[in-house]
Every structure is written in structure tokens, then in C-alpha cells.
Amino acid sequence: DAGITQSPRHKVTETGTPVTLRCHQTENHRYMYWYRQDPGHGLRLIHYSYGVKDTDKGEVSDGYSVSRSKTEDFLLTLESATSSQTSVYFCATRQVSGNTIYFGEGSWLTVV
């Protein structure tokens, strides 16, 4: 257990509104990731971070932005939420020297 907390755990929002999901970790892992999980697609990488203020795009980054101002926090922002962004979002972390990816419990987002 890497001590990963996601907030909010559940959110319903309207189309066109901005949404920010927060990931907080207590293990000082350098790498952090945001994934979305949809039926039939598995886990798809949205953005990832190598360290503070060091981020890069994943395979499904359109419509999302991230920020990492502290080692322990990684924020995912949906700039203008759309119904296609209804999904379960997972934050994950990894140590520099390890190959295990640790996941948070997920954030369920519904865009209506």
C-alpha cells in the first residue's frame, strides 16, 4: 500500500464545467500517473510525471491537463468536461528503482 488518496471519490458534473481531481501520496514516489478505465479499453494513460513540475502526455491526453507542484500531489484537470470523459480515473505511483505500480482507489466521474 503506497498511501495514495484520491479526491473526490465520486463526482457528478455538468458538461462544459471544469473539474479537478486530486491525488495525494505519502510514500515519496517520484513517478506519478493518471489513468482512465473504461469497459473494453482497460487502463489508458492520460498524463504522467517524472517529478515536480515535470510532466508529459500519455495516449489520451486531449481535454486534460495536469500539474505537480509538490512531490506528493498530482492534479488532473478537465478543462471543459464532456460526456466522453465520464469514466473511472485512477492515480498511480512508482518508485524510481521499482517496477511495481501502486494504484489509488479511483475517482468515479459522471458528466451529464
Added chain:
Amino acid sequence: TQLLEQSPQFLSIQEGENLTVYCNSSSVFSSLQWYRQEPGEGPVLLVTVVTGGEVKKLKRLTFQFGDARKDSSLHITAAQPGDTGLYLCAGHWGDSNYQLIWGAGTKLIIKP
């Protein structure tokens, strides 16, 4: 584009039966991981296989990496209701960033 295909997508069997699920790709991976995800939670790592032909056992679970490092299987002996969950495979390719390619998962239900 690397793809990982998992089969079957869904499997429902009786307690005590044996089963095998598969993870296949046309790409070569430097390592492959299996995760289990329970409802409402994030995936948890079960095993990492690195060497072609490698076999690892975790109690009643046997994992095998194909000789060419393109595929893997998970065999469960005498399945129990506690084995119920979504089984995900993830392949690591390249030697930087440690990005994973994820399969869509096999949803396994073990009936008492």
C-alpha cells in the same frame, strides 16, 4: 502500436475448477505484469515476469511468460470465490519512462 489482447474477456466457473487466461501480443516486451482488481478498488500487482519461458507460482496461481516474450498465461488451480476479480496484464516496452501497455482485462467470477 503495441497491443495486448486478453482472453477470454469474461469467465464464470464453479469453485474448484481450473482455468487459464491469456495475454497475447505481436510485440516483444521486456517484462510483463499481472494485476488483480476488485470492484471499487485499484489494481494490485500479482507478479512480474521478465525472462522468456519464465514460470512463477503464487499459491494456486501459475504465471508463464512465453519463450518469445510476446505472450503470457495465468493458470488458477482449484479456483475459489476469493479469486473473483478483474485480471489485467500489462507489458513493459522500451527502457525509459516505464510506460505500460495494458490489456482490457479478464473478468473472472468464481461461484460457490
